[in-house]
Amino acid sequence: MKTKAKIIIAAVLAIAISIGSIAIYKHITGPKEESIPLETTLEDAAELTTQKMIISDVFRSTKGEIPLINKNRFLVQYKTTVTAGLDVQKAVIKETDDKIQISIPHCTVNEDSIKIKSSDLKIYDTNFAIMSIDKEAVMELVAEAEKKAKEKAGSDEYGFLENADKNAKKVIKGMFENVSNGKEVIVSFQN
Known part of the structure; x- marks a missing residue:
């Protein structure tokens, strides 16, 4: 019984580490809010x-x-x-x-x-x-x-x-x- 519990805990930890690693990778390589060019144009309307x-x-x-x-x-x-x-x-x-x-x-x-x-x-x-x-x-x-x-x-x-x-x-x-x-x-x- 103890080995099954250890296997389940190890599998859950592996999944959690994988998901965490993917999230960190996306955060590091994804575009930063500051790097997205925003344009605002104000024109006089007549x-x-x-x-x-x-x-x-x-x-x-x-x-x-x-x-x-x-x-x-x-x-x-x-x-x-x-x-x-x-x-x-x-x-x-x-x-x-x-x-x-x-x-x-x-x-x-x-x-x-x-x-x-x-x-x-x-x-x-x-x-x-x-x-x-x-x-x-x-x-x-x-x-x-x-x-x-x-x-x-x-x-x-x-x-x-x-x-x-x-x-x-x-x-x-x-x-x-x-x-x-x-x-x-x-x-x-x-x-």
């Missing part, structure tokens, strides 16, 4: 977002292939949020004794806001069965979906940029009326 639109759309794609079926025509559904606004640094302000005139640029689609993740895509064959495709084709589909979202946001169909302009005038006027001391505030667009 953009005023005045409109947001959520786009959910389906389009027919011919990018890539579906494995095993070797099919390159399928439907792609995506969803994304797009914003529009203006660069307030481009505003021109003229003040007289009785009024404040502010000339602002027209709003544009913020291309950085159009970010579609592969998880935001659903791919269907023409029989509406969910399919999976290779990673390279997914990247092409994400780029194609982002392009389509930008086109939709920039089109006159939804009045997205027109509404962004209306909201920009309203916001800028409201900001200046609060500090105008009774002067008339006039907001117009630059040509």
Whole structure:
């Protein structure tokens, strides 16, 4: 009985020493927190977002292939949020004794806001069965979906940029009326 206990204790000690040795080795050879380069960039933002639109759309794609079926025509559904606004640094302000005139640029689609993740895509064959495709084709589909979202946001169909302009005038006027001391505030667009 004593020899079995000694063998068990020896085995437990060997396992504990092995695990401890591996942990010490990983600690010594692993990257130190100080050695991982961290970058923080602080930039002045001068953009005023005045409109947001959520786009959910389906389009027919011919990018890539579906494995095993070797099919390159399928439907792609995506969803994304797009914003529009203006660069307030481009505003021109003229003040007289009785009024404040502010000339602002027209709003544009913020291309950085159009970010579609592969998880935001659903791919269907023409029989509406969910399919999976290779990673390279997914990247092409994400780029194609982002392009389509930008086109939709920039089109006159939804009045997205027109509404962004209306909201920009309203916001800028409201900001200046609060500090105008009774002067008339006039907001117009630059040509």
